[in-house]
Amino acid sequence: MDKITFYDESSSEEEELTVPLPEGWEDRITPTNKVYYVNHKERVTQWEHPVSGKIRSVTSFLPYGWGRQEDTEGNRIFVEYLAQRAAYTDPRLLTNPHRKRYVLKIAKAQGRFVENSFTDRTTAAEVIEGVDMTGKVAIVTGSNSGIGYETARCLASQGCHVIMACRDMTLGNSKAENIIKIFPQAKLSVIKLDLSQKESVEQFSSEFLSLQLPLHILVLNAGVLGLNWALSSYECEMQFSINYLGHFHLFYLLKDILKQSAPARVVCVSSEAHRYTNLNHSNLDLDTSLSKTKPRDYTAITAYGNSKLCCIYLALEIHRRYDQDGIHAYAVHPGVLISTRLSRNWCMYRLLYFASRCFTKTVAQGASSVVYCAASPLPAEESGLYYFNCKPSRPSNSAQNSHPAGILWDVSLRLIGEGDRREEDLSADTET
Numbered sequence: 001m002d003k004i005t006f007y008d009e010s011s012s013e014e015e016e017l018t019v020p021l022p023e024g025w026e027d028r029i030t031p032t033n034k035v036y037y038v039n040h041k042e043r044v045t046q047w048e049h050p051v052s053g054k055i056r057s058v059t060s061f062l063p064y065g066w067g068r069q070e071d072t073e074g075n076r077i078f079v080e081y082l083a084q085r086a087a088y089t090d091p092r093l094l095t096n097p098h099r100k101r102y103v104l105k106i107a108k109a110q111g112r113f114v115e116n117s118f119t120d121r122t123t124a125a126e127v128i129e130g131v132d133m134t135g136k137v138a139i140v141t142g143s144n145s146g147i148g149y150e151t152a153r154c155l156a157s158q159g160c161h162v163i164m165a166c167r168d169m170t171l172g173n174s175k176a177e178n179i180i181k182i183f184p185q186a187k188l189s190v191i192k193l194d195l196s197q198k199e200s201v202e203q204f205s206s207e208f209l210s211l212q213l214p215l216h217i218l219v220l221n222a223g224v225l226g227l228n229w230a231l232s233s234y235e236c237e238m239q240f241s242i243n244y245l246g247h248f249h250l251f252y253l254l255k256d257i258l259k260q261s262a263p264a265r266v267v268c269v270s271s272e273a274h275r276y277t278n279l280n281h282s283n284l285d286l287d288t289s290l291s292k293t294k295p296r297d298y299t300a301i302t303a304y305g306n307s308k309l310c311c312i313y314l315a316l317e318i319h320r321r322y323d324q325d326g327i328h329a330y331a332v333h334p335g336v337l338i339s340t341r342l343s344r345n346w347c348m349y350r351l352l353y354f355a356s357r358c359f360t361k362t363v364a365q366g367a368s369s370v371v372y373c374a375a376s377p378l379p380a381e382e383s384g385l386y387y388f389n390c391k392p393s394r395p396s397n398s399a400q401n402s403h404p405a406g407i408l409w410d411v412s413l414r415l416i417g418e419g420d421r422r423e424e425d426l427s428a429d430t431e432t
């Protein structure tokens with residue numbers, strides 16, 4: 001209970017920008033995002049600000065980390081999950097310093113925030129213990145190794161039918177056999193997927209769809225780090241293609257079955273490396289990723305950071321577009337320098353990962369937040385957020401900005417050959 005604080009509506013940095021409302025007036029927002037003004041004394045409403053005369057509208061999306069819920073009496077409240085605070089006032093209006101404060105009683109806010117006792121030491125198996133996944137179907141990309149394998153193993157252990165999406169079928173099949181040895185009842189299928197090959201992503205999704213299964217969980221986990229500059233069949237830089245674009249394409253091809261199977265979840269495995277990026281945040285300059293000749297300033301670690309920022313944008317944008325259809329999306333940071341095969345492409349990384357393995361998370365601990373977001377019954381209302389140690393966490397400022405996330409979505413559609421946004425995407429671009 002102590003953790004819950006209430007939004008101090010007078011603390012906004014933008015306060016001074018707003019012309020105060022006269023006594024007895026209040027601002028509100030219509031379902032179409034237009035601001036209107038209520039004069040409580042005279043019981044009238046109007047579009048114009050009573051002092052400045054200006055007409056105002058706001059974006060349809062709440063600021064990063066905010067969501068809508070109901071209090072115990074069915075009134076709409078707004079909660080900020082990261083700060084664990086709540087307000088009756090729409091956060092898009094919190095710039096008005098003269099609003100009457102609507103204080104939410106603690107008792108009413110109880111239960112609005114998901115609490116768990118998981119820590120950085122918690123393993124994925126501990127997170128999923130007791131969760132019945134019977135009847136659920138999940139796809140885990142890159143599940144022949146590391147965090148993806150542990151995720152597939154844990155989901156299968158609880159009765160989930162797991163589709164292991166692997167580039168290396170021999171390794172994929174042998175890893176599936178390992179799981180069956182431990183859990184003989186496990187339902188597993190191994191399907192080939194190479195995220196650097198557009199045709200392979202298409203082939204994978206049609207093979208999956210031909211199984212006529214529902215799809216409740218899509219874990220976009222596969223990843224590479226430290227590759228020399230190379231082009232994928234999408235004609236984009238390789239790390240961008242494997243870590244982000246191939247996953248975007250896969251989601252795009254599977255979104256209808258996710259919708260039909262709702263509630264469904266998409267988990268985008270990102271990294272704290274998203275903070276080390278040279279993407280131009282004002283126009284999302286993707287030159288480094290999209291250039292067909294090696295850019296002079298290409299560095300593998302920055303390309304990795306860029307691709308991981310794109311993974312957070314993917315979760316944010318899926319949330320904005322499809323949450324209302326029952327597809328919830330989460331970005332996850334598994335941990336730092338977890339000893340997996342991720343470091344294999346560069347001996348410097350191998351050395352670093354090896355040297356730090358006693359101080360960092362194990363693979364079982366690294367998979368905990370992925371499994372938490374994929375399977376825990378708790379975080380459905382916290383869709384769109386970035387998770388670390390099974391808790392919502394604040395990503396970089398750029399990663400909270402929905403503007404580049406929207407631009408990236410449109411760029412990505414073009415890159416996978418979808419060109420202009422389709423009708424269904426336009427209709428999905430509404431309030432969540």
Ligand SMILES: NC(=O)c1ccc[n+]([C@@H]2O[C@H](COP(=O)([O-])OP(=O)(O)OC[C@H]3O[C@@H](n4cnc5c(N)ncnc54)[C@H](OP(=O)(O)O)[C@@H]3O)[C@@H](O)[C@H]2O)c1
Pocket residue numbers: 141142143144145146147148166167168171193194195196221222223224242269270271272333334335336337338339340341342343
């Ligand atoms: N380990 C860490 O410290 C750490 C930290 C932050 C984030 N992460 C993220 O966690 C995720 C899992 O990484 P990990 O540490 O478990 O590494 P890992 O053991 O190397 O696993 C990566 C998986 O991705 C697959 N993959 C690579 N290229 C692929 C492609 N073109 N098509 C399909 N699959 C491909 C690999 O398959 P192959 O065996 O065929 O190569 C492997 O199964 C990655 O997204 C990574 O960025 C890891």
